[in-house]
Amino acid sequence: MRNTRISLVLGDITEEDADAIVNAANSTLLGGGGVDGAIHRAGGPSILRDCKQLRASTLKDGLPAGSAVATTAGNLAARWVIHTVGPVWSDTEDRSRLLSSCYTESLRVADALGAASVAFPAISTGVYRWPVEDGARLAIEAVRRCDSGPIDVRFVLFSQRAYDVFSNAVREI
Numbered sequence: 001m002r003n004t005r006i007s008l009v010l011g012d013i014t015e016e017d018a019d020a021i022v023n024a025a026n027s028t029l030l031g032g033g034g035v036d037g038a039i040h041r042a043g044g045p046s047i048l049r050d051c052k053q054l055r056a057s058t059l060k061d062g063l064p065a066g067s068a069v070a071t072t073a074g075n076l077a078a079r080w081v082i083h084t085v086g087p088v089w090s091d092t093e094d095r096s097r098l099l100s101s102c103y104t105e106s107l108r109v110a111d112a113l114g115a116a117s118v119a120f121p122a123i124s125t126g127v128y129r130w131p132v133e134d135g136a137r138l139a140i141e142a143v144r145r146c147d148s149g150p151i152d153v154r155f156v157l158f159s160q161r162a163y164d165v166f167s168n169a170v171r172e173i
């Protein structure tokens with residue numbers, strides 16, 4: 001296993017100066033609320049322009065849950081935004097593999113770009129209602145398991161509660 005350095009940050013991912021930041025997008029790639037809205041607002045219109053280009057070319061049917069794709073990052077400090085689509089939480093179906101795949105696919109894309117550092121939000125734990133304890137465990141396990149991608153992986157948590165839950169998960173795993 002590689003020596004990935006995992007760190008936790010309490011704050012706003014749009015202010016993170018990692019080479020790549022990950023967006024918890026939806027399949028349309030055309031923007032939304034939560035972290036997606038914040039990234040498009042802070043990064044400016046060129047990110048949406050890139051997303052529209054992807055939709056018109058390689059992603060005509062949208063980006064499926066569990067996949068990831070990169071665009072430029074407009075006015076952000078990061079060089080790239082990696083857009084991924086988390087699964088919506090389900091009480092009846094286990095969609096954990098899709099959530100893990102968001103992390104591993106994003107790391108694969110980051111690796112292909114040559115990014116040395118990548119920052120993740122807690123994918124699916126907002127509008128998509130994934131319980132943050134489970135989301136944190138899956139996130140950290142997926143990053144630990146991954147043998148490609150940046151060595152410097154940051155989780156940028158937007159609330160003290162999410163930060164505490166991720167801290168516990170790092171300690172337990």
Ligand code: AR6
Pocket residue numbers: 011012013014024025026031032033034035036037038086121122123124125126127128129130156157158159162
């Ligand atoms: N920096 C870091 N984390 C943030 C920020 C921020 N600026 N803003 C919110 N979060 P969500 P999802 C946290 O809802 O659950 C969008 O409309 C937030 O507190 O952004 O994957 C998309 O277009 C939560 O912990 O993403 C999709 O339709 C985490 O980011 C849908 O929401 C994820 O919350 C995706 O839902």
